[in-house]
Amino acid sequence: MALEETLAAAMRAAQGGDAAAYRALLRDCLPVIAARVRAQGLTGAAAEDAVQDTLVTLHRARASYDPARPFLPWLRAIAQRRAIDAQRRAGRRPREVHDPVAYEGEADDRPAPEAGLEAGERAAALARAVAALPAGQRQAVEELALRERSLDEVSAATGRSKVALKVNLHRAIKALRASLGGERDGERNGRG
Amino acid sequence: MSDSASRPGMPTETLIGALAEDLAPVRPLPPAGLRALAWIGAVLILGLGLAAGTAEPSLHLAGHLGVPDRAVALAGAALTALTAAYAAFATSVPGRAAAWALLPLPPALLWIGASGLGCLRAYLAPAAGVAEGPGSGCFTFIVAVSLPLSLLLVLMLRRACPLRPNLTAALGGLAVAAAAATLLVPFHPHEATATDLVIHAVAVAGVIALNGLAGGRLLSAR
Structure with a gap:
């Protein structure tokens, strides 16, 4: 029990006012406290908070350590208590899979099922609008926007100038905005 | 004692520095036994102060001690007061077993x-000539x-670090109630009737409950 003796001796010195021994004691206590805090299921910032709360409690309660008794049980009891407090604060009870209520009540952060249908409809509307464009504009959109190829690549592949491609893309986007926006307006008017 | 696996982060290191400076x-x-005593x-x-202000409490005490069950x-x-006080002081120190609460x-x-x-x-064989006083x-x-x-007791317990404030406060309440009941005996002029005992029990339960509620708050607010 080398650790126990080292810590107990440092704590006796700290009770006598030895700041250097106290600093060393607090540092040496960190692994012991962290182990207790982790055993309580805390991680990350909540664990850090619990460790620091334990240090503050240790500081305030240092007169309650009886030098005739072992130090580690005293320290571990404080760490355990502060870890439980931190856990309650965080509302972070361990989620048990075999607990049906907790299992059913667990929120699913993935998109709702109808989100996929809506996305599909939007993609189909966009594809119809692109297909309705004049050939030059459609080529510009497909190559530059959908396949994300560079102006240089598309210019070399199609033989059109970069300026012509840019103009076509610009006109295509304007036309798509008009047709898709118009559809949406039409929907809105239809509903209203 | 250096442990490379748990190198402290900056904020904790700053806290340690602040605590060491303080x-x-x-x-x-x-020890808990001495504090309880x-x-x-x-x-x-x-009790002595109350006895000094009352006429002949020793007569009542002698009368009570003459009856075995009393x-x-x-x-x-008296033993409950002593053991509950010890248990309260023991559980106010971190690391002492909660099982001390069973002692009283x-x-x-x-x-x-x-x-x-x-x-x-008293119900089966009522003592003659004893007036039933108001409870x-x-x-x-x-x-x-x-x-x-x-x-x-709460002030004394607060000097330690009660990690189970409600348990410690309830034990303190038991110690206080038992001590009050012990002190009551020499000043109790007549044989306890059923009504008296019920009133005693209600008072004792009330003292324990109040200590458990208020004392728990007072002890945990640190």
């Missing part, structure tokens, strides 16, 4: 059992004695 020498608290000493001083009840109450249970059972037996005997005096006595004793 360090002032402290005197370790005396100090509180019992205050109870005795209060003597046993008195001893049970046997004397408490003795106290309650002997009181109940006395009640039964409200006992209630007032127990509550009035309990208040300063509770306050003193």
